[in-house]
Amino acid sequence: MRVREVHLVDGAPIRFRDRLLGYLALTKPRVIELLLVTTIPAMLLAGRGTVDLPLILNTLFGGLLAAAGANTLNCVADADIDKVMKRTERRPLARATVPRSHALVFGLTLSVGSFFWLWWTTNLLSAHLAAATIAFYVLVYTLLLKRRTSQNVVWGGAAGCMPVMIGWSAVTDTIGWQALVMFAIIFFWTPPHTWALAMKYKDDYRAAGVPMLPVVATELQVTKQILIYTWLTVIATLALAPAAGWLYGSVAALAGAWFLIMAHRLHAGVRRGNPVKPLRLFLQSNNYLALVFVALAVDSALALPTLFS
Template identity: 85%
Template sequence: MDISEARVGSLVDEAPRWRTTLLGYLALTKPRVIELLLVTTIPAMLLADRGSVDPLLIFHTLVGGLLAAAGANTLNCVADADIDKVMKRTERRPLARATVPRSHALVFGLTLSVTSFFYLWWTTNLLSAHLAGATIAFYVLVYTLVLKRRTSQNVVWGGAAGCMPVMIGWSAVTDTIAWPALVMFAIIFFWTPPHTWALAMKYKDDYRAAGVPMLPAVATEQQVTKQILIYTWLTVLATLALVPTTGWLYAAVALLAGAWFVVMAHQLYRGVRRGESVRPLRLFLQSNNYLAVVFLALAVDSVLALPLIP
C-alpha cells in the first residue's frame, strides 16, 4: 500500500457518481505500486540485449505486466477487504468504503489477470506469460491469503512477487532466464524488507489493530532496524554482483548509491539504539529513490554499452 492512496480516496469523495466508480476501480489496481514495474522492467530488457530492444516489444511487455500487476493488486484488495476496514492507512480503499462491490472487484481482478496472460503470450512469449501468471498466483494465494496473516517474515517471502517484473522483462527479450535476471531478482528481493518495514514502523499500531504480524508490530524497534540494516547491506551487495555484466557507469552509481543507502540504514539503527526520535518514513521514501537511481543507471549503461574497463 502506498501512502498516496489517501489522495485517491479524497478524489473519490469529491467526484460525481460515474467518476467515483471509475476512480474506485483505478484505486483497486494501486497505480503507485505499479511504478515498480516501469522502474525495473525496462532496464532488465535493455540489459538482456544491451540496449537494442525493439520499442514495440518493450511496449507490449509493459502493457502485459501492467495488466498482471493491476489484476494481482485488485485481488489483493478483495482478499484484504476485512483488514483494510480496520487500518487507518487503508480505510479509504474502495472495498473498505464499499465504493466498489466486492463481487465486481473480484471479477475485475480475475479479468485483468487472465487478460495479462494471453496478452503476454500473444505479444511476447509463453514463458513471460507463465511467469506473470505464477506471480499473480503467488502474490494472491501464497502471500495475501497465507503468509501475510501468519508470519512476521511475510514481506520477506511475499516480496518475491515484486521481483518478477525483471524476470518477465528478461524472458520477453531472450525467452530464457539467465543469471543476470536472477541477480536483479535478488536486488529487489533484499530491498523489499527494509523498504516495507520502514513504512510499517510508522503504522505498526494499524497492523496490531488488524491482527497482521508485520515485523514492526511484533518486535522491538531495535530488532526491526537491525533487520533493516542487514537487508540493506544484502541489497547493496546484490547490486554489485551485477557489475560483471554491466559497465563502469552502473558500477559507479551502484557503489555510490549503495553507500548512501547503507549510511541511511545505519543512521536509523543507531538512532533507535540511542533512544533518539527517529523518522523511519524517511528511509521508506528514500529507498524508492535508491532503487530508481540504480535501475536508471542500469538502463543508461545498457543503452550506451559502456565497458567496465575501456
C-alpha cells in the same frame, strides 16, 4: 414498478466518476510504477545495445495488466483489514465505492488478459511467469503468509521481484544469471523498504491483526534486520556490475553507500534511544532503487564499456 438501486458512500450516492476512480485505485497505480521501472532496465540489459521499442511497450502493457490484476485481487482479499487500518480505510472496497464481487471479476479479467497478451506479444515463458506471479502474490502472500508470520514481506516480496524476470525472458525467452541477480536486488530491498513503513504504521497493523515485524519485535530488532537486508541489497547490486558498464557500477556503489548510511543512522538512532523517522528511509529507498535501475537502463541502452574491460 422497478425500483432503482442507489449505492451510497458516507450517505451520498456514488457518482460514475467516483466508481471509475475506484476501479483505478484498486490497481494501486503507484505500486505499478515501481514494477515497470524495474522491467525496462532488465529488458535493455538483456538486449544490451539494442532498444526494441515495440517489444518493450508490449511487455510493459502485459506487466501492467498482471500487476493491476494482482493488486485488485489483493484488495479483494484484504477488504476486511483495509477497513480497520487508517492508512487503507479510504480504499475503494473499504468505502464500498466498488462492490467486492465486481472487483473480483475485474481482477480476474485483468489477470487472464495479462497472460494472453504476453503470450501473444512476447512468448509463453513470460506469460507463465506473469501468471505464477499473480498466483503467488494472491494465494501465497496475501492469503497464506500475510496474517500468519512476521516474515510475510520477506517471502511475499518475491512477487515484486518477478517483473525483471518477465522482462528478461521477453527478450531472451530464457532466464539468465543476470535476471536472477536483479531478482535478488529487489528481494533483499523489499524488507527494509516495507519494514520502515510498518514502523510508522505499526499500530494500524496491530489493530488489523497483521503480525508485521515492527508489531512483534522491538525497534532495535527491526532496525537490525533492516540493516542486514540493506547490506545484502547493496552487495547484490554490485554483483551485477560485471554484466553492465562503468556508469551502472559507479552509481550502484555511490547510491549503495548512501542507502547504507541512511539504514545505519536509523539503527543508531534507535540504539541510542533518540526519536527516529523511519518513513524517511521508506521514501528514500524508493529513490535508491529507481536511481540504480535507471542507471542500469541508460548504461545498457548505450552499451557502455564495463569497469573490467
